[in-house]
Amino acid sequence: MEGKKQLRPPYASSGVADAILDLFRRIVPKKIDTKFIVENSIAKPTNAFTATDFVKWLGITDENGNVNEEVMSKLRFVGEEREKFIKSLIEKAYADLFNKVNFQQAKKDDITNYFVHYYHFGTAQAKYATALVLHLCHKYNIPVSEELKKKTHTGHVIKKKEQKKSQKIDKTEKKSQEEDKIELSNNKYLISIIGENTNFKFPINEV
Numbered sequence: 001m002e003g004k005k006q007l008r009p010p011y012a013s014s015g016v017a018d019a020i021l022d023l024f025r026r027i028v029p030k031k032i033d034t035k036f037i038v039e040n041s042i043a044k045p046t047n048a049f050t051a052t053d054f055v056k057w058l059g060i061t062d063e064n065g066n067v068n069e070e071v072m073s074k075l076r077f078v079g080e081e082r083e084k085f086i087k088s089l090i091e092k093a094y095a096d097l098f099n100k101v102n103f104q105q106a107k108k109d110d111i112t113n114y115f116v117h118y119y120h121f122g123t124a125q126a127k128y129a130t131a132l133v134l135h136l137c138h139k140y141n142i143p144v145s146e147e148l149k150k151k152t153h154t155g156h157v158i159k160k161k162e163q164k165k166s167q168k169i170d171k172t173e174k175k176s177q178e179e180d181k182i183e184l185s186n187n188k189y190l191i192s193i194i195g196e197n198t199n200f201k202f203p204i205n206e207v
Contacts, residue, residue, distance in 0.1 A: 009119055010057045011128035012050035014135040016043050020051050024075035033065045054132075058089045073124065087140040094133060102143045103137065 010017075011049065023029070029036060031053050034048035043051050048116075050105045055061045060071050074085045101110050108130060115126035137144050 001054055007063075007127050008053050009115060009121075010050060010054035011121075011125050011132055012047075012054045013128075014041075014088055014132065016047070016051050017132060017135065018139075019043075020055060023073065023158050024072055026062055028072065031065045032061050032067060034063075035122075059094045060089075060108065083140060087142060090136050090140055097133065103142070103148065107145075107147050109132075 005053060012020075015130055018038075020032075023040065023042065027040075027073055032052060034045070035148075037043050037048040037051045038045050050063075052065060056065075059068060060075070061067050071089070075082070077085060097111070097114055100118075101109075111130045111133065112123075114125045115129045116123070117120040119126075121129060134144065134148060136142070138149075
């Protein structure tokens with residue numbers, strides 16, 4: 001914990017975190033600083049520091065941004081071996097958090113309060129840091145409580161379902177409108193009778 005206090009826990013977005021880890025599949029950097037982050041389109045200049053904090057925290061680079069070659073070589077693994085290695089980096093980097101907060105029983109606020117208490121983060125920073133660690137747990141199969149699963153991932157799924165439902169309704173309405181146009185091609189008026197379990201449409205010629 002003492003060594004980690006010298007570093008700032010990362011609160012990069014999940015997209016930035018995934019991008020920096022995937023980067024090692026393509027290139028072999030010697031140093032990762034904010035300039036490198038921006039030039040490789042991982043993050044914008046205003047939040048490039050969140051990416052450098054992340055790689056420092058996981059031990060991929062030292063405090064000066066120099067890449068640990070042994071770690072980097074293992075990040076170039078493929079398949080299950082790579083996933084296991086990244087999981088080990090996460091478990092080591094967040095060891096104190098996992099020791100103080102039981103993730104298999106915890107609520108989201110428990111993790112947020114950890115960052116507030118031990119690192120004096122503001123509420124917003126602590127929530128971002130919480131979101132990041134939960135994303136990493138989900139992606140690299142680190143067990144968490146049902147409550148954390150629900151808080152972290154359910155909302156996104158619901159949005160997708162609602163979106164699909166909305167798209168289905170739109171398609172149905174559009175189809176109905178197209179049918180009406182066809183029926184009206186040779187007629188002036190279309191009469192509709194709509195009620196419970198009833199939906200009749202019939203065209204009439206202009207009187």
